[in-house]
Amino acid sequence: MACKRSGVQFPSAPPFVFGGLNYHGSMPAVTVVMRTFERPVMLARAIASVQNQTFTDWELVVVNNGGDPAPVDSAVAVARQAQPSCSLRVIHLEDRFGMEEASNRALASCASEFFAIHDDDDSWREGFLGRAVEVARANVSAAAVVTGVTKIVETYRGGKVWPVAYENFYLDEGRLTYRGMIGNNTFPPIAALFRTRLLSEVGMFDSSLPVLGDWEFNLRAVNVGGFVYVNERLANYHTRTADSDRAAGNSITVGEDLHRDVKLRLQDRWLAEPSVNGVNKGLLSISAQALLDIDEIRRHGVANGGGEGVDGEHIAHRTAEIIALRKTWRRVARALRHPGHGVRAVKRLMRRVFGK
Amino acid sequence: MLLTAEQVLDGTPTATVLTVDFFDTLITRSVAQPTHVFAVMEQHLVAELGSAWSGFAVKRVRAEHDARVVAASDEPMRDVTIDEIYLAFAQAHGSSMAERRMLIEREKSTELALVKPVAFGVALVSAARARGMRVVIVSDNYMPASHIVNMAHAAGYSWVTPDDVMVSCEHGGMKHNGELWRAVIEEKSLDVAAVLHVGDDVLADGTMPASFGLATNVRDVMRRSHRVMANTSPAVLPLSRIEALYRDRSANGIWPSAEVLGGGAIALLVASQIVDVMNALKSRGVRSVQFIARDGYLAHQVWEKLRASGADLPPASYTALSRSVIWRSRIENVSEEVAHRLVGDDEVLTVERLGRRVGCELQSAKSGPLTADEARALLMANGSHIVAASRELRSRFVSYLRSVGLLDEGHHLLVDLGWTGSTMADVAEVVCEETAGAATVEGRLLGMYWDAVPHRQRVPLHGYAMNEFCGADDNVRLLGCQSLFESLITAPHGSVVGYSPSTVPEFAHTACEQRAYREVGEAIAAAALESAFRILAGTHESGVTASDISGDVAWATMMQLGHTPRRDEVELVSSVSHVTSVDHEGDGEPLIAPMPSQFVVHSELPEVYDSLMHANWVQGTLARWESDATTRWIPDEIRKLSPMFQPQWVQIP
Structure with missing residues (x-):
C-alpha cells in the first residue's frame, strides 16, 4: 500500500489470521514483539519484564533474528517454567534480517487490538501495559500511547550487567506530534503501544531500513490518529556504557554513524517526494532537526557543555547540499518543461568542461 | 512509668488555666505520622479519579515546604494556611481552582475520618475541667480554628468552641518562634503564673512557653512512631497502621521496641513472602x-x-x-578462583578451621594462623582431598x-x-x-x-x-x-x-x-509470627489483611525500617552481628559499625563508605553516627558522596 502523505509503497498487513490465539482460545489484547540476536542474558531479563506485567492479556512473540537458536530456546523454556500459562512463542529467522523485517515477520500474524515492540535489552515497569491499554481504550482515535521513559545506563561485561546511572528521558506531548517527531526520533520503541489497525492503514515497518525504522513508521502512524502521552515513567530504555562488551551495545550507541547515514537517506527520500500543502517532508525534517538541536542547547545550556553535541558544521553542510540538490531538481524540471532550455544548458556545461 | 493526667496537674497546683497542644497531645490519627494522612488521600484519589493522582502525597508534602518558603520570605514569623499550601500545589502541578477546592475539602474530611482521641489528653482535660480550670487549645497548624473544632468534636471533645482554640495560621506567629504565645497571653488575658501548658514538642511546648513564664510539661510519647515525614505513599500505610496501633497501646508506658519491630515490619515482610507464594499458586500447577x-x-x-x-x-x-553447601558440593577442581571463593581477602584462618570449611582434613606443614594467600595455597595443594569431600557432600545433598x-x-x-x-x-x-x-x-x-x-x-x-x-x-x-x-x-x-x-x-x-x-x-520472631498470622488470617487489630499486601507495600516496609530506622530500632539491633563467612564461624560483623575514630579525615570517607557497604547495615550505622555531635559530619558527607542514602526514598513519580 502507499503512504497517504508520500505515496511511498509499504507492505500492508496480511489478512486476519488466527495465529495469535492465547491459552483461553481468544485473541490477546496485546501482541508484544521482541527481536533478539545473540544476547540470551538480556533476552531472559526482557521476557521477565513482560511476564511481570500486571496486565496479563498479552502474547509474546520472540523473533530470533538469525542467531543461535539454542540459547533463545533455553531462555524461553526457563521463562515458561515461571508462567506455564503465558502465551509465548518463538520465531527463528533463517538468516539475520534488518530489525524492521524481524518485526514485520512477527506482526504478520498479529490479530490483537494493540502491539508493542519490546527490544531484548529494554524493560517495562510492571504497570506499563495496564496503563497504556487503559489510556488507549479511553482515546479510541489515538494511533498510539507513549509513556514516560527512564534511561538506564548500564555496563555489560562477561555475562554480568550492572547499573551505572539513570536519568529521565526528555519527552513531552509536543515531541509526539508530527512536527515534534519529524526532526528526530523522539522516543524509543519500548515506550509505545500501537493500535494494530495502523498496520493496514499505513503499512508495515520499512524493511529496507537497517535502523530508524521505528521513526519512519511513527511519522506515518502519527498522521492517522495522533499519539497520546502518559506522563508516568513506565518504560526503561537501557543503553550500555562504552566499556561494555560490544555484542551488548544497543543499536544507537554502537551504530551512531549508521543512524546518521540512514537519517540522511530518509531525508533525501522525503526531499524527493512531492510537497503536501506546500510543505516538503524532507525540508521540514531538516529544519525541525535544527530547531531540536537549538532546543537541546537551551535546555542543557551551552555553559554545561550542552552545545558540544551539536554539530553546527554538519548542519551547515547539510543545508548547502539540500540547496544544491533542490537547484538541480529545478533545472531538470525546467529542462523537461522547456527542452530548448535544456539543450542550451547542456551546451553551456560542455563548453565549461571541454573548453571552447 | 509516665505521669498520669492528675499527677501532671498536681505538679502545678497554682494553675487555673490549662493550655494544651492539639495534635499528638489531645488527638492523634490512625496512622503512624501526620504525612501519612496524605497517603490515605492519595489512595482514595487514585481509586476514584485514576492513576494520574499517583504521587499526590509526596507532592503535598513538597507543596507545604514551598508555601513555607514563600511565606517566610515576606513574614518569617507567621505560619502558612491550607489555602496557601494548595496554591503552591496548584502552581507546581497546574491544578485548577476547582481541584484546589476539592483537595482542601478532601484533606479536611480525611483528617476527620482518621482522628482519634489520645487517652492521656482526654484524661487531662477532663481532670482540668473537673478542677474548674479554663482550657485553651494552642496549636501550630495550617488548618483554621473551625476545622480544629470539628476535629476535636470528632474525637469526642464536644465542649470545644472556636473561642477555645488559638491556631498559628490565624494569629501571625507560631509557638515555635514564640509569637503565638505572645498572642495567646494577650488575647486570652492570661496571668502567666497561673498557666500550665502541656504539649509534645520540646521547643514549641517547652522552651518557648517557659520563656514567657508558663509552667510546662512536655510529653512526646505520641511521636514515637514517627519516621522521616517526606516518605509518604499509599504503600507505607499497612506498616503505618500497625505501628499506630502499637503507639496507642503503649501511650502510657515503655515503647516495646522488639515487639513493634517484630509485629510491624518483620511480620509484614514474612506475610509478604507468603502472599507472593499464594499469588503464584493461583496461576500454575x-x-x-x-x-x-x-x-x-x-x-x-x-x-x-x-x-x-x-x-x-x-x-x-x-x-x-x-550457599556455602551448594558451592562446596559443586567443586570439581580447586582452581585459584575456587580458592578465592573459599577464603576472603581479609580472613586469617587456622588449618583446622580451613579443614572444617571444606569438609576434610588438610595436610599442612604449617600450624598456627594462615594468611589468606597461604590458606588458598594450602587448599590448592590439597585439591584432591577437597574434590573427594565435595563429591561426598554432593551425594548427601542430592539424597x-x-x-x-x-x-x-x-x-x-x-x-x-x-x-x-x-x-x-x-x-x-x-x-x-x-x-x-x-x-x-x-x-x-x-x-x-x-x-x-x-x-x-x-x-x-x-x-x-x-x-x-x-x-x-x-x-x-x-x-x-x-x-x-x-x-x-x-x-x-x-x-x-x-x-x-x-x-x-x-x-x-x-x-x-x-x-x-x-x-x-527471639522476641522479634515471636511478635512477627503472631502478627503475620493475624494479618493473613484477617484478624489483625489494625485491620491490615493479606489483601493490603503487594510488592510495593513490601518494598515500602523494607525501606521504612531499613532505610529510615527510628533511633530505638538502631539501638535494639546494635548488639547483633552478621556472619557471612563460608563456614559460618567467627564473630561476624556488627550490624551497626562502631563510631569511627575521631581522626577520620575527609579523604578517607570513600574507604569508610566501602567498608560499611561491605560489612554493615549502612543506614542504621549512619543514623547512629548522626545522633552524636562529634560524628554527625560523617553521615552528612557520606550522603553527599552517595545521594541515594539521603533519607527520602519515596520520589515524586
Missing part, C-alpha cells in the same frame, strides 16, 4: 513449596499455623540449603533433596529473601541434572538485585518487593540494609553447613548468632 533455611523459617512457621487453622494451603517444607521431595517430577517453588538468585540457580541446575529435567525450580524472592540478570537463564526468578528493573538507587539502598533483614528474618538455628550420612541437616553453632537470637531475635 506446583508440586511443592519449599521455604529455604534460614530466611524462610518464619514464613514456614506461619504457613503451618495457617494450615492448622484451616487455611486452604498445600503442604510446604522447610528446606535446609545454604537430602530427594528426601524433601525436591527431585519429584513437577514444578517446585523455592522461597527465600534474596538477593542475586545464584543459589537458586545452582539448586535448579542440580535438580535438572538429577532428574533429567523432570523436576523444575522457580525462585520466589523478596528482593532481587541487578546481579540476578544472568541467573535468569538458569532459573525463573521473581522478586516480589524489588527486581532488577528498579532503579540503581533502590538497588544500592537495598544493598545497604540487606544484612539487617538477613539478621532479623531468620531461624533459631545456625546456617546449614552439611548433612549427616542419613541426610539430616547439620547446622553451624555460631556463638555470636546464638547470643543475638537470645537477646533480640
